[in-house]
Amino acid sequence: MDNEQKERYWHTSSHILAHAVKKLFPDIKLGTGPAIENGFYYDFFLETPFTPADMENISKEMKNIIRQNIPVEKISVSKDKAKEMLKDEPFKLEILEGIQADTVTFYRQGDFIDLCEGPHIQSTGEIKHFKLLHTAASYWRGDENRESMQRIYGISFPEKKDLDEYLLFLKEAKERDHRTLGAKLDLFSLHPEYGSGLIFWHPKGALVRKIIEDFWKDVHLQKGYELVNTPHIADISLWEKSGHTGFYQENMFAPIQMDKKVFQLKPMNCPFHILIYNTKLRSYRDFPIRWAELGTVYRYEKQGVLHGLMRVRGFTQDDAHIFCTETQIEEEVIKVLELVTFFLGKFGFSDYKIFLSTMPEKFVGSPDSWEKATTALGNALKKTGMAYEEDPGEGVFYGPKIDIKIKDCLNREWQCSTIQVDFNIPERFDLKYTDTDGSFKTPILIHRAILGSIERFFGVLIEHYKGNFPFWLAPEQIRILPISDKHLAYAETVLNIFEQHFRTQIDKRGEKINRKIRDAEDEKVPYMIIVGDKEEENNTAALRKHGEGMIGTFTAEDIIQKLKTSKI
RNA sequence: GCUGCUGUGGCUCAGAGGCAGAGCACGUCCUUGGUAAGGACGGGGUCAUGGGUUCGAUUCCCAUCAGCAGCUCCA
Numbered sequence: 001m002d003n004e005q006k007e008r009y010w011h012t013s014s015h016i017l018a019h020a021v022k023k024l025f026p027d028i029k030l031g032t033g034p035a036i037e038n039g040f041y042y043d044f045f046l047e048t049p050f051t052p053a054d055m056e057n058i059s060k061e062m063k064n065i066i067r068q069n070i071p072v073e074k075i076s077v078s079k080d081k082a083k084e085m086l087k088d089e090p091f092k093l094e095i096l097e098g099i100q101a102d103t104v105t106f107y108r109q110g111d112f113i114d115l116c117e118g119p120h121i122q123s124t125g126e127i128k129h130f131k132l133l134h135t136a137a138s139y140w141r142g143d144e145n146r147e148s149m150q151r152i153y154g155i156s157f158p159e160k161k162d163l164d165e166y167l168l169f170l171k172e173a174k175e176r177d178h179r180t181l182g183a184k185l186d187l188f189s190l191h192p193e194y195g196s197g198l199i200f201w202h203p204k205g206a207l208v209r210k211i212i213e214d215f216w217k218d219v220h221l222q223k224g225y226e227l228v229n230t231p232h233i234a235d236i237s238l239w240e241k242s243g244h245t246g247f248y249q250e251n252m253f254a255p256i257q258m259d260k261k262v263f264q265l266k267p268m269n270c271p272f273h274i275l276i277y278n279t280k281l282r283s284y285r286d287f288p289i290r291w292a293e294l295g296t297v298y299r300y301e302k303q304g305v306l307h308g309l310m311r312v313r314g315f316t317q318d319d320a321h322i323f324c325t326e327t328q329i330e331e332e333v334i335k336v337l338e339l340v341t342f343f344l345g346k347f348g349f350s351d352y353k354i355f356l357s358t359m360p361e362k363f364v365g366s367p368d369s370w371e372k373a374t375t376a377l378g379n380a381l382k383k384t385g386m387a388y389e390e391d392p393g394e395g396v397f398y399g400p401k402i403d404i405k406i407k408d409c410l411n412r413e414w415q416c417s418t419i420q421v422d423f424n425i426p427e428r429f430d431l432k433y434t435d436t437d438g439s440f441k442t443p444i445l446i447h448r449a450i451l452g453s454i455e456r457f458f459g460v461l462i463e464h465y466k467g468n469f470p471f472w473l474a475p476e477q478i479r480i481l482p483i484s485d486k487h488l489a490y491a492e493t494v495l496n497i498f499e500q501h502f503r504t505q506i507d508k509r510g511e512k513i514n515r516k517i518r519d520a521e522d523e524k525v526p527y528m529i530i531v532g533d534k535e536e537e538n539n540t541a542a543l544r545k546h547g548e549g550m551i552g553t554f555t556a557e558d559i560i561q562k563l564k565t566s567k568i
Numbered sequence: 569g570c571u572g573c574u575g576u577g578g579c580u581c582a583g584a585g586g587c588a589g590a591g592c593a594c595g596u597c598c599u600u601g602g603u604a605a606g607g608a609c610g611g612g613g614u615c616a617u618g619g620g621u622u623c624g625a626u627u628c629c630c631a632u633c634a635g636c637a638g639c640u641c642c643a
Contacts, residue, residue: 251642303634417640457643511606517603
């Protein structure tokens, strides 16, 4: 099915769901029921939520409706007539109010009728195989102040094999889940009883993190950034000055009282970088100033939004702040975008979405500055040839931004890179530079993060690679497996050679070689080196690759050469 | 934060109103094995926490905390 066919198919599936629910629960009020990227849902308003038994009955009733192969017909009526038809459906009426046209369309299948733009497939019998996946609460119109609806999600396909395939995908996604793999591969843990949303990096995870961070720092230094380091807390007056105690308060940890002072754990790094900026008078000749920091911030997130490494309460941003003039924005953003492409490419990502968010209703700065900055961001995107979508009105109040989102194993999108122009903070801190004519001007501040948060990025990375980190990132690159204890001494001499070049371990357990191989494969070590009588006699090593099997027997020098030149 | 579901050894999960179970992992011993699990024995649990019902609660009820799915919000 192409996308349009899918949409029809799933949209009609959602109508069948609503049809069944209406039949079983006549008093229920209908919300909306669209096709989504993977399947469909329908929102209902009812007093008591659906039970698992209800779900089974609904499923049975849907099969009934499908079996009857009821034709789906489109009906156009005047808005007044529609109002009459929907008098018992308050939510539908609300939607109707919002429609501008004079005539609206309904779709009818048997005794079920729904205000709907369509399109739909011809008949309910075309829905061959479906499964209701789960229920959840949602807010009417996505507004947390409005009614709470009960949502039922489902998926359907014309062929059984497609449904089976999709269910298998869901199962595999679970195995790919960074939370499962993180525990299995001994990368990190959480200890919610001592604070939810806080990450404990185990030795292997911390090693991968170090590799990422070292690489990140090296590249930044090469690309004209300077590194800075700043504290984790500061007097609350700093946050009053930056405005965070006002507009960001609900995301901040509670203040810490100490002696006669009140300190605040930092939710962002920018005010600190600004303090560094203000330690002396800057000139246009210094620009652009690019300061980068792996800065750990703490944000209070609502309990229900926490999710493994992806959404946490303490995380390290790969942050940087660029101080420049308005005319430098475009060039700087191009450089950042190039850096984004470089980093994401290095980590194996090519499938991501880019959004340009423009001026929201509430904003600071002049509309003229917004216009210029937004154009600069758009031009930068165009010049780098990156496809993007506009997200009108979704900018932060202090400036327009570019967001880049990467998908996880369940197709959920996670924002990693972000580039934000800020008109607010330079004003608040009275930032100045001396321009060519000797006058004082206020610089533009660009906030940017490429990986976003190290925690989230690591989570996406684990899922992306299914735990099979590429050779350069693998915490343990090579494991030496002696056939028996007799070969331990030789294994040690092989280790001595390899550990000069790669992260190498020996499996010294008194297990059989099959077991050692199985465990090394399970633990996703990229290469295994097996040594026994034959190897010891010939002064060689047998090389085995994760997921592929035996490669051959070579001298240690040969293997090192091959691994270094990626010729395997 | 909202709605629903869930909370039993390190992990995955069974279980039942009346002495708490399995597999894996862990420990000891035996085995020295050539490309994905060798064998025997053993240790380990206030059944999330706090109340209530009951002769008796890990099991039933309530609350709290936390996890999961989704919604809203976000890196």
